[in-house]
Amino acid sequence: MKKIKILDLKKTILADNDADAEKLRAELDAENTFYLNVMSSPGSGKTSTILRMLSILGQNLRAGVLEADIDGDTDARAVMDAGFDAIQLHTGGMCHLDADMSRNSLKAIGSENYDLIILENVGNLVCPAEFDTGAHKNLVILSVPEGDDKPLKYPLMFEKADAVCVNKIDAMPAFDFDAARFKQNVALRTAAPVFFISAATGEGIDALCGWLRAQMKQSKGGENGRD
Amino acid sequence: MKKIKILDLKKTILADNDADAEKLRAELDAENTFYLNVMSSPGSGKTSTILRMLSILGQNLRAGVLEADIDGDTDARAVMDAGFDAIQLHTGGMCHLDADMSRNSLKAIGSENYDLIILENVGNLVCPAEFDTGAHKNLVILSVPEGDDKPLKYPLMFEKADAVCVNKIDAMPAFDFDAARFKQNVALRTAAPVFFISAATGEGIDALCGWLRAQMKQSKGGENGRD
16 A cells, blocks of 8 residues: 655744745746645535546646645545545644645645645634635535535635535435525625535536636636646 | 624633633532533534433523624524523634633623533634633534544544534435444544434434433532532
């Protein structure tokens, strides 16, 4: 079995995380690497959504995954078992990643060798929204069993979303989740598009990948796009 | 419609939150009030579990609920609609409650008038575990759709649990959740009992209430117990 690389992150206290994040985005642009930050509650299906996206995008792109957790290595193992590159980040108890922790992780995986790096942030619908990781775009996932009221209770997370996924739609019949009400609640926080998906069945993943491809193309302009 | 009391909490930075939490527990003991802290990810079913517990315990106990959220008042409204006392706490963006925020909340509801106060902490499987709220016991809820691997990824939350609930067991057939594996994963972190419940159907709530009654009795000793 291939050994999993585990990176122990140290807490950094930078005077201006936002400025550092902007600097990191410029560094990634110079590498021609697109960086996507995926955030959600624990157990919303970040890893399985990322795996579904990679099964489509990985055919034409060199993609790598940063798996952030407080402990454990199950997610990095799942990504590697699926044939993609990943490293496991341990946040040392920290509930989020900032731009500097993010930069150290990108260095560890060797971001210059990839077209796309996906960061699976710590499962947490609160704190990760407060720290710009330097990613080009933020994808926020909410799963059907969590309920359609979450944008009311966790406003900042949805404000920071460039796209919102509703995952586990295959389980919709078992839960009292009103898709129209959820879209209304999201619209209070952001104009970002909402994708209804099932990482279990693959439903909706094509549309989500289409959104990501468009973001990647835009981030570089047409003349040196990656398509 | 009865007006919901909303308390805006201010961040406090106390030198020693642990000492302050111990002091708060002593104050609550003097009031003969038992204080339960309920923690989970967003959407695991904290509110509906609390409502189920109150429908049983509320017959013999004076109970009140503190509903902590970053924003919104849906949870306090749900508790009040069910006929129980509640106030809504707004944490001002904070991802957790500490002992001092907790004390201000208890003062606002008038904890001396209750046998049992239940705190529904901010939905977050990371940060709330780091701060002793002054509660007598911590109840941690995980729901089936979140997956059985969570004690591996969020160790501190499970280490701090005095009891663990697995909620939404009615949805078990729709998800790949291995109850035996979950219990093994929990056992790595704590010896606390694990209750399998469904807040939707009421299954398992009696046993959970039995656990809570035993804790309340023990906290005061037999001679002035509340039974």
